[in-house]
Every structure is written in C-alpha cells, then in structure tokens.
Amino acid sequence: MADSSNEKLHWSVRLQRFDRRWVFLAMAVAILVPFILPCNVPYKASPMVKSLYYTIEELEPGDEVFVSLDYDPASMPELQPFLEALMLQLKRKNIKMVFATTWYSAPPLVQRDISELVERPIEPTGAYGGLPDRAYVKNKDFVWLGFREGREAVISAMGNDLWATFDNRADDGTPLSQIPMMQGYKQLKDFDLVIVVGAGYPGVKEYVQQVQARYNLRMVGACTAVSTTEYTPYYQAGQLLGLAGGMAGSAEYEMLVGRKATAAQGNDVLNAGYLVVILAIIFGNIIYFVSRKRKGGAVR
C-alpha cells in the first residue's frame, strides 16, 4: 500500500520525506571512516593560533602563568588535545603554573589532567624533535587552587585578590603563604600570562570582561569551535593575544608545538563531517527548489 502511494509521488517529495536516519548513518560513516583510514590532509596554522603559540614561546624559564580550566567532559574532544600540547610547551620551557576552575563539573577532569600531564612527563625523551619535559612537583612547580562557585564574581575576585578567593589555601589544604612559588602572586595581574581553556560560560569572554580589560592582563585562550566567532573581536582588539578555536585550532597548535596527536587525527573527521553537512545543505536546497518550482508551476 505504502509502495503504491509512493509511486504516485514526485521524487522530490519522496526525498523530502525520507527517513532522517539515513542522514545519521551518513554522518556516522563520515566520522568512523577517517578514524580507520586516516587521510592526513595537510593543514596550516591560522594567525590566531600562531599568535597564541608565540606568546607562550616568548615566556622565560621560571615565569609563572595562571591557567583556568573551565571545561567539562562534553568539550574534551576539542579542548583536551590543546591542553596536552599546552602543557608540553609550558613544561618544555620550565614555566610554573597555577591552576583553578570556575566550572563545578571540571575538578575531577582537572585532577586527572594534572596527574597525567603535569605530574608525569609527556615527552620525556624529547620525541618529535622537541625538548624533553619533566615531571612537575606539586606546590613547587605548580599549584592547584581548586574550584569556587560564583562564576563572574569569582573571576572578578581572583583579579582583585587571588589568595582570598581560595581562602589562602591550595586545594590540598597547604597554606599559600607556605608555597614559595605563590609569593608575589596575589592577583591575576602578577602573572606573566593568563591562559583560559574555556568551553562556555564562564570562560574566555568573562575573563576578558571581568579582569583582562581592567588589569590589562596578557591573556590567551582556547575555546570550542562554536565560540570562536564570538571571541575573535577580542583577538582583533588585542585583548586576547591568541586564540585556538575547536578541534581545528587544537590541531594547528599541536602542529606548532611539534607533537601531532589526537587533534590532528580529529582533523580528518572534521573534513568528512563538514562535507556531510555541506552536502546535506546542498541536497536539501535542490529538493526544496525542485518542489517549489513544481508547486509554482501547478504541475502534479
């Protein structure tokens, strides 16, 4: 019965009604195939990512950076590769790091990242042609301050008095006054660079609005692809010295650091995924115009 009614319908109508699970299947194939058969399409770093890389490269050994890790498991595929490359670049240069987060869902991820990327060497043999990094020691080479609820209020408070915002203690309870690397670093403006790895609200934008403009901080950021267009005005205005957006930004940054890893592999998936979306748009519009023409011409 269904088949006979379909035979009477124009092909454009039938295509308009086709099961959307075919689109899902096309997307699934587009995502899976590049993982199995990587194409390794070459790519170049964008000016925003280059600027981020060279801003960090300009830091001197022993400098101190503040790293805000505001992400959740959903944004890990886009931001985790960036974070790995960032930690490698900072550790190769012997930069000291102070970590904090304004996201309630982030602490377990941050603790895992600290354990795997900071407290252990990422490339101890100096593979990929770069310098080796080393294992950092807690409260000597890095400090984990923990999480504070309050979103923009917390960011503003950190700009004003970082120590007071975290009750003068690191996450493990050690008084900040007893941590040598925290001496002289009481406000965000005391740091040589502020790095925000942000997946949404609060994130890069809130840091720019609450503290960057006010204290004239040197600041770079990484965000999900969907936020890139939102933050580019800050890069253009010089408020952000660099920005890595989404998986593509992470892959470009990986390439500059000299350690192509998961984001580079993800780039192939991006190619195929974008292709499916573009084809879906074109295909959908062809059907739309054919059916509109048919209706306009009153042909049935």
Add this chain to the structure above:
Amino acid sequence: MKKQLPIILGMVIGIIAVAEFYVPASGMRGIKTTLEGWALVLAAAAFVLGAINIVQVNYPKIRRMEPDWPYKVVLLACAAVMMLTGVAWHTFGGERANGSVKIAMGGGATAPMIKISAARDLALIQIGNDAPLDAATWRKQGGQVAVKAEVETPVRVFMPPEVKGYEEYNATILLHAGEVATVKTDLVMRWGKEGRVHTWLYDHIFAPCNATMFALLAFFIASAAFRAFRMRNTEAALLLGSAILVMIGSAPVGGYISDFFPDLRNWILSIPNNAGRRAIMIGAALGAVVTGLRVILGLERSHLGSD
C-alpha cells in the same frame, strides 16, 4: 520598609562597586574584597536553594504520578546519591591507618628482610626506587625482600592511577642485621569529592552521558542542515553561502584545495562577523549599564518581585 531596605542596600552596594573602579584608594580594595566574599558565599548558598527547589518541584509530581514521574524519581535519586557520595564519610570517627609495621628478630637470618602483605590485590608495592609490583605477583615471588642493614628503605603501597579514591601507604623502614619487618596494609577507601564512589560515578556515568549528549549534536546538525537550512529569501541565501564558505575554510581540506578558502574564512570572521558582533556586544553593554543604573537609582524593581 520591606521594599525600601533592599532598594537602599542595592543602591549603596551598587555605588560602592562602581566607585571602586574610579577610586584607587587602598581602602576601596578591602571593601571590594569583602563584598566579593559575600557574593561567593551567596553563590554557594544558591546551590542549597537549588537542591531544595528541585525537591519542591519534583516531589509533588511524583506523589501525584504525573506524566514522566519515573524520570523525576531518577533525577531525585541521582541527586541524592551524588550528594551522599560527596561527603567524606571515611573521616567520621577519626582517621583509620592504612597499614602497620612490626619489627622483630628473624630466625637466625643475618640479612634484614621486609615482608609486605596488601589486603587489596590491585595494590602496587614499591620498595625504594624499584619498579612497582602488583600484590598478586608480589605474593607469588615470596612476599618479602632482603634489604641492606642500617639503611633507610622507603616502602610505598598504592593503588594504580586508574583506580582512584584510595589512600596510599608510605613508610621508611630502618632495619638492623637479623631483623624482619612485617608490613600489613589495607588501603583506606576515601569518600567525598575525591573518593572512590564519587569519582567512579563521575568517570563512568556523568562523563560518558555528558559527552554523548554533546556528540549527538553532530547528527542533529546534519539532519537540520538537510531539512531546515533552506534558501527561502536573500538573507537566508547570504547566511547559507557564508556558512558554507566558513565551513570549507575551517575544514583543513579547504586549505588543501586552495589558500583562498581559509583566507576568505578569516576575512568573513574578521570583518563582517566582527562588525556584527561588536554592534551586538556594545549594544548589550550599554543595555547592561542602563539596567545597572536603574537598579542603583531604584527605578528598576522587577528583581524585588514587583512590576
């Protein structure tokens, strides 16, 4: 008074917060720090209110067995479980030891020995700087090791990094000739935000569900692109054309085909996109300033529950 007091409070604190930007006196920083401290306490208290609100909204619906009530049971149960597992129960009633060391004279042995037993098979045992061995392998190899006399030997028993939420046992043992140290360990399972159960729930339930929800977007975007992204008029055509060009420029393959696509994408982002974004941002900022001024001056009262 019920309305005047909040208005006066809002006015005074609002004026201080604004004035702090323009008055560099050190006293202002102290006032700002205090006010920000209050704001953080209020933000934390909002979590408690949120929890009460969830119960108030969902419990009556469960009681009346309204549509989808089983989902609300799951919601409340999950919230309760996460809250309970977030409490550091293992610290109640005092700290429990992870292990103990007993030193005694061995049966005629001249070289000192360390015997170690671990209650958990997954535990790793490390003597000095040697590579750690898991408890089962350690037992098979005799469960003991000879050490140098009169030299401090560090002993570490810990769970592998993938098994989070356990305390670790550390001891430094100094033995004389003929002595045997017996180390018994039973690593304490932690509760609370870094505890075993909480981290397991986070790693195995929250994280996969959270990531899955986000990953599904890829499929919905593809479906929406096919069904809804139609060139119905000139504006839609412009949006669609620029979206396709930005997508091609953003995908690495765009740069592989020609440098034109990434350059065009950068131009679209830098010029038309930024112009539009700036207009929206400046407009929103001016709106926020006006709203803030209205609150400070007591003209805006909707936040007090009146029209």
